[in-house]
Amino acid sequence: MINPALQPLSDYTFARLARMLDGIAPAAGKRPILLSVGEPQIQPPAFAAEAIAAGSHLWNKYPPPKGDAAFLGAVTDWLTTRYGLPAGMLDTERHVTSISGTREALYQLGFLAVPERKNGRQPVILMPNPLYHSYRGAAMLGRAEPVYMNATPENGFLPALDEVAPEILERTALCFLCTPTNPQGRVASLDYLKRAIELAREYDFMLAVDECYAEIYRGVPPAGGLQAAAALGGSLKNIVVLHSLSKRSSGPGLRSGFMAGDPELVGRYAEYIMFGSASTPLPIQHAATALWKDEAHVESNRAHYAENWRIATQVLGNKKGYHEAEAGFFVCMPADDAEALTKQIWREQAVKIVPVGLMAREDAEGVNPGDPYVRIALVYDAETTEEGLRRIAPYF
Known part of the structure; x- marks a missing residue:
């Protein structure tokens, strides 16, 4: 009685990790440290809770x-300032919508942006490989063929868009x-990003740029999809960007984010919410509004992660293959x-990491581009981060 197309729902990363570690007890006498999940362990600013209470x-x-x-x-003001967009490029009513974090909306795009047939054939959803599991879920929901674009050292860990066959x-x-x-x-x-938009318009597909890590950077702020659209003349056709407060403001529990871009898709998303999903509650939207208006707590978060990267370089910097990422906290x-x-690390050190x-x-050639790597999340306070890294350092 269960739809067989739902099989990928049990195939997401942490379900697979739990099955892999099932029956393995973490080292006795050591406190478990979970360097596996990208869940910020620092708190959002107090004014967020105050805004919820006030609403x-x-x-x-x-x-x-x-x-x-x-x-x-x-959100409109933040996007315009953050990405240097021309005044008036974003119409608040037409180009922006609230979403419940990014996970839900990314998954729902498989239904909203994918027709039953594309040029008379089964549609395709392109996705980076490694991938966030919601991308694969979107293909399931849209009955589309997932096509994986490998991110490898040879292409700088960014999918080689121009190598996708016509x-x-x-x-x-x-x-x-x-990104x-x-x-x-x-x-x-x-x-x-400009080339990605050009391809989307040439072949008439929707480009969805997941920018949830865009504010966890060191040095130059990462470019964004809307910034690329502005550089191409300002049209928002065929592109949406998605952001949330989960990483930027250490608020994954708020389930608040936004999608901005193509007015037809943004409008359809709002209609879809009325039929089969939920909007973020107004008290939480009030907190989210305050968070998008404040940059001081974001700068503090960046400083926190910069310190964790300093510790990681100190502990792992002499290990083969180590490099500091440009952004994010992995x-x-x-x-x-x-x-x-x-x-082995879970059994002997009670530290959990993720095989990529x-x-x-x-x-298509049977190669998994994530196989040669493990992922380590730098999300704890500095003391816990250092303890976890020092426990696992001898294994690399």
């Missing part, structure tokens, strides 16, 4: 499907890109046998 009289109100005017205005592009309905990338922390250049380390190493192969899929 508590609104819990009895259904939130507008696209978000209230204050939230949408704060016959695949002709069937492509949706393309996911993630800064997960897990390698590479940043797509403005020219790379270390990717090479491993001869990532699965065996992950099991669990985040990836075999390509």
Whole structure:
């Protein structure tokens, strides 16, 4: 009685990791340290909770499907300032909508942006490989063929868009890109993003740029999809970007983010919410509005992660294959046998990491580009981060 197309729902990274470690007890006498999940362990600023409390009289109100005017205005202002967009390029009513974090919206794009047929054939969804599991879920939801674009050292861990065959592009309905990338922390250049938009318009597919790590950087702020659209003349056709407060503001539990870009897709998303999904509650939108208006806490977060990167370089910097990522908070380390190493470290050191192969899929040639790596998340306070890294350092 269960739809067989739902099989990938049990195939996401952490379900696979749990199955892999099932029956393996972490080292006795050591406190477990979970360097596996990209979940910030620092708290959002206190004013977020204060804003929720101040809006508590609104819990009895259904939130507008696209978000209230204050939230949408704060997001529009933030995007315009952050990416140097021309005044008036973004129309708050047409180009921006609230979403419940990015995971839900990325998954739903498989339904919203994928027709039953594309040029008379089964549509394709392009996605980076390794990938966020919602991209694969979107293909399941849209009954589309997932086509994996390997991110490897040879292409700077960014999918080689111009190597995708024209016959695949002709069937492509949706393309996911993630920048800064997960897990390698590479940043797509403005020219790379412009080329992605050009391909989307040439072959008429939707480009969805997942920018959830865009504010965890050191040095130059990463370029963004809307910035590339501005450089191409300002049209938002065939592109949406997605952001959330999960990493930027250490607020994954808020389930608040936004999607901005193509007005037809943004409008359809709001209509979809009215039928089969939920909007972010108004008290949480009030907190989100305050968070998008404040940069001081974001700068503090960046300083926190910069310190963790300093510690990682101090502890792992002399290990083969170590490099500081351009953005984000993941270390990717090479491993001869990532699965065996992950099991050994959990058993002997009570530290949990992720084989990147669990985040990836075999390509048409049977190659999994994640197999040679493990992912380590630098999300704890400095003391815990250093303890976890020092426990695992001898294994590399």
